[in-house]
Amino acid sequence: MYLRCICSNKYEYAIGKEEKKCITLPSTVVLPHDLIVELLSYLPVKSLVRFRSVCKSWKTVIYDPTFVKLHLKRSPTRNPLFTLTTYHVPRTLGYYYSVIPYPISRFIENRSFNLSVDPYYSLEDKECSHIVGTCNGLICLSHYSYIDDQFNKEFWLRLWNPATRTISPQFGYFRGFYVFDFKFGYDNSTGKYKVVAFRYHNQKSNVRILSFGDNVWRDIEGLPAVPVHLHFNYHEHAAIGCVYLCGSLNWLAIHNINEYNYKDITVGQFLIVSLDLGTETYNQYMLPRRVDGVLSGTPTVSVLGGCLCFSYSYKETDFVIWQMKKFGVEDSWTQFLKISFHNLQVECNFSKPRMMHYFELVPLFLSENGDTLALTSIGDSNAILYNLSDNRVEQTKFTAARITTSGCSQWRNQKKITGWAAKKFMTYNL
C-alpha cells in the first residue's frame, strides 16, 4: 500500500504483477439513469435517432421533451453550422431552392470549395418555395398559390427539422392580398415556436402571429413605425430589415417616412421596433446617438455574436458596425468595427439605384472565437472573410454542383416534430 499520492500518468501498485496485465472483461458497469441521460445529451442527432432502438428506456428518454430541451442547451458546444441556399432549375416550376448546412469552422478554414447538394435538402419535394427562417435547427418554409387574378393569394407554412428528417404537414393557411413577409422565432417564455406574417402597404402595416401547435392566425397591433426596407419593396431581402434575437423580432424602422430622403439621412431618424414573441407587444429602441454624419443608403440590421447589430456606410468610404452589447439597453451600443471599403477590398458604387435606398453590404456571422467576420453583398454569391486580429481579407468562392432532381423522396405525412437542434442554423441567401 502506498501512503502518498502518486503523481504521474503511470500509476503502479507494488501489490502484484497481475495488476499490470491488460484484461478485457465483459462490461459489468451499469450507469445510473441520470448519467445515461447526461451522456445522451452530448450525442449528435443522428446517433440519438439510431439509439432509440437500443432499448425501451433509451427510446423514452430520447423522446422526452425535457431531454430535448437539455440537448438543445448543449448544442452551442457542438459544431455550429450555417445554411447556404442554392438556386437551381428544378423540374417543377416554383421550387428553386436547396439548403446546404455547412460547418462554420470548415468554412473559415477553407475558403474555396465545391459543394455537393444532398437531394434530401431540396425544397422541391417539400413543395415549398421559400425559406422563412431558421431557429434552433428548425427551418420554417412557406409557399403560396394565387386564388384569383387580383393578386389574392393563399399562403401556408411547413416546419422542417433536417436533423431528424421530419417535416410537418402544411399548416397556417390564410388568404391575403399583396405580399406578406414571414419571420420565424422561438418564444422563450412559453417554449413555443411562432411565425409572424406582416404586410406593409400604403403606409399601413398588418401583423399577424401564429403559434406552432395552435395553428390559428391572430391579428395583433400593426408596427408602430415604418419598416424601412419594406417601404422600398425589398421583400426578397427582408432579412436585412428584420432579425430574430432573444425571443423577439426586430425591425429597422423610421417614424415619419415622408421625411426620409436617402441623400441626407442621419442615424437619429431610425429606430428599432422590437416585437416580443412572448407578450406579443412592441418595444422601441433608439440607435447609437454618437453616430454623426450622413449615411449612404439605408442601414441594415443583423445579429453577430448573439448581439443585435446595426451597420451602414459612412460618407461612402467606410463600413461601420455597431453592436448592442446588452439587448434592449440603449446605452450598450458599442462601435464594433469601422473599416474602409478599400481595406475590405469591396467596391461600393453609390450611384447604383439599389444602393441609394439600402446599403448592400451585410454582416453574416462572427466565428466562435470572435476573430473572423463573414460579410456578403446582397445578390452576390460569394462572401468576404475579414480577420479582426490581423486585418486580413479573403474572398470565398463557392461552386455548387448542379442538382439532379431525379428521385424525389416520398412525401412524408403527419410527422412529429421533436424540435431538436443538432446545430445552430442560420439561413442566408448566398
Place this chain on the structure above:
Amino acid sequence: MAEEKSQASSSKMLTLKASDGVLFEVELNIAKEMKTVQAYIDDCEDIETIPIPNVLGKHLAIVIEYIKKTNEEYDAEFEKQWNMDDLQLLLLAANYLNISGLQECLCKAIAKRIENKSPEYVRKVFNIENDHSPEEEAKLRKEYKWAFEGVDKD
C-alpha cells in the same frame, strides 16, 4: 504543458482512503474540488482520513491527477488513455465525488466514442438488455434507415 494548481492557499494535507484501502495524501485545496469531500470536511472539521467507499484506488489516483492538472489540452489527451470500462467507472467516481468539470469531460469522451457505433455495440458497452420486440426494432430501423448508414462496423 500542464500546470500544477497553486499551493498558496493551504499546505494542509488530507488523507483519502479508497474502497480497496489505498491511501492518498492530498493538499486541502485539491480535495476541496471534490464537493463530496468538501461536504465531509464541513461536517467534521478535524478529520484527517476521509473514506471514499465507492471508488477504487486505481480510479481515485486518476481523479486526483486530473484535478491537479486540468486544462483544455490535458482534457483532450486525458480521455484517450482509458478503456470504456475505466471511463465509465471514472464517470461514476466523478459523479459520486461531485466534480462537475471531470464529469462533463468524461461524458463528452464516452459520447464521442459511441457516436458512430451500432445499437448492438452500445448495448454491450453499457450492459443493456434489448427489451424491444423484434417487430418494434425492425420498424425503428426501417423508418430511420438514414440514421443507420455510415455506422462503424462492430
